[in-house]
Amino acid sequence: MIAAPARTPIARFVALVEQRLGLHYEQGQWGELEAVLAERAAGRGVELYLAQLTAPSAQAEWKVLAERLTVGETYFLRHPTQLETLVDQVLPSFLRQTSSLRVLCAGCSTGEEPYSVALLARERGRVDSSRLRILGIDVNPRAIAQARRACYSPWSLRAVPAAMRAQWFQRTPEGFALQPQVRDQVIFEERNLLEEAPAFWAPGSFHAILCRNVVLYFPPEVIRRIIARMAQALVPGGYLFMGPSETLRGISEDFELLRGGDAFYYRLRQPTPPAASVALAAPPPAAPQKVAPPPADGLGEVLHLLDAERYTEAWAHLESLPQTSQPQALLLRAVLHLHAGRLAQAEQLGRQLATASATEAPACYLLGLCLEQAGDEAGARGRYAASVRADPTFALGYLRVGTLARRAGDIVEARVALRMAVSLLPQEKPLHLALFGGGFGRHGLMQVGLQELQACTEVP
Template structure:
């Protein structure tokens, strides 16, 4: 249900935002909306602005609001097991039946996800690039413009192995630009998921749809409508991928849940067969009752939400950054060192590097947060292009906590890039030996979506690169 209009200006603004963009804001989150409302209404006054927004909605104004209210927290090869399932299993199964396969990435933000599909399809070699069509859609026009430009920061490429980075990206003064053959394989559209379009959501339009880490921004009734449209647009037996912490339970009965390795995803159920005609009991054939029933897969029950800073950490690890920030601001512990560290990490994920760096410098002087603060400052310096300074911060993180495996990993990686192969090997081998015992806190804050096993694979790839370059 759309939020009931409130008598307060910010409450009415929240209702309009939800009605037009589908984004739901509870009263504790209205502080973010209030500052935006004040800014946008500065010329005409709040009451007149709200009246104009409700009676004669301006497409240009809603585009501006969408740019400010939709947050693009993404990076290349995010949740890689799902991407591997798509290109290794799902798409090849369709290519045996049709000349082309079509993948939609809904809520694609700045384009890393659809480009990851195209990149991994080429890397794995199971899908002919000429037979793959990838589309990304998002309501944020600035994000779509960024996606079409296809130039990204090192932070967006943090999960991309070196060999892939060198093959598919070109270093430019602005960052890393995708090579043309990959960029041209993906098309982007500015599109609001709440707006109906019979042509776009026509039956048999897509073989797979990615709708990851978007569900949490919408209320349930909006999600039901969007998922119903997606089910309509998929080919029979098509696939839907949600984020690891998202579920269709209570949302849709049109899909069955599947598991491949560590990846969970959904497949469109076939239409229910027509009910058989009633047969008189005397005419019905007699069959022996079967005691064997088809196995039913029951998805794991998500863990109950935690409270306090543990709850913030749980949300951060699930990449639910907006919720993590809202919860953190409501806690008295937000001003304690661990609360400030979590806030700094949230600044980093949102691209607010100056705020993250300021807090990191403050936290580096406290013993409880010294090691992760130095590591965070290293990540900031990498974003600023100062790899030498970043190496110094990673070394400081390891001095503060000699068991900090991720610090050894980043220091070793940057040493290899700088040509210091001996130092790189030492750091990377230390990281490999210490990762099985890495602190869960460090993995949650800085693992980048990788578990221990995935990070160990990254270390092995870096060690292989050291061998190749020596």
């Protein structure tokens, strides 16, 4: 038997870093780590250094590595629409249930993010700051020390309006010092997101967690572990905010995706509709009813995977089933073609299905999506309009008609269609939501409809 080749020191270092800090390095990036390994191992030798890294006494060395390897880029009021959604809608929605609101900023770097939450909450005045507790955690001890100092460079404040800067910061020789009453509202802790800490992640610990621009450096299995922990630590119906280039697609099915303006965020799914809805005064969402009862022929699983936006797996599952000309199977096939960018195939099936009355409405909708994806919004709007003529209860059809009409400046038509969408969404067929809901869920789509309506009223 031939022995497996011993892994090189750099490969072992890369593996240790990923295991301990979660940071994943592709082979093309190993050069960065090689320099750090050479420097840190100098004087003791690489083999001894790697052995020492696995010992319990290596804590101090891991702190040094966390400082050296993490990326701490951050600034005040980053991704502002998310922050506004948090303080204007999400947090006030819990006020009837609790006297103290708890927000966690996981991977808070030098503190700009949690302080932004504190500042914005004061500026907006929707929640009483004395009821708001904000905790920032980060694995980088130097970042945490700087966060506690709360003194910032003009670069950190680049997105803060001048009036806000004047009100909440004081110019000092070291930089802009945050007012003590805001600074003291945030507590910081040095903590590694990968470490087991059952007491910290106890159920119901937080109403909202911000974990933005953190997991993009982690491999999927690490993200899965962290997100599962966060889901457990949120109150029922709690919220999770991630960075714009981070997604839970294929990571967790515990959350539904919501949209507020141009910001996306997640809400922990719960078995019953929430008692308090977010501030947009949405009509109470119907009890979650995600997909149609699974058909016995295996299509239920495909629908489920589609609903979870696991398109590749959904396609593979569909392909593993016996070929059938059942309309539901053909619709699923067409939708999955669309998600894979195979517009011609999706369109061909769509045209075929549009000739049968049972599938005319969803098929027209699908043809609209194909045209929209090809950049033809006017053509798409025509198809969506055909879908609601075929099925006047088709809420999703109205939603697209309204959205495209608003974009085209046809505000009267947009308002009519969007009102129809919002009033019909509570009864929208679970099959339509699974096929075309894009992972938003009924409640998320309702929010989209209400936002669109609001945008119509803002047009002069």
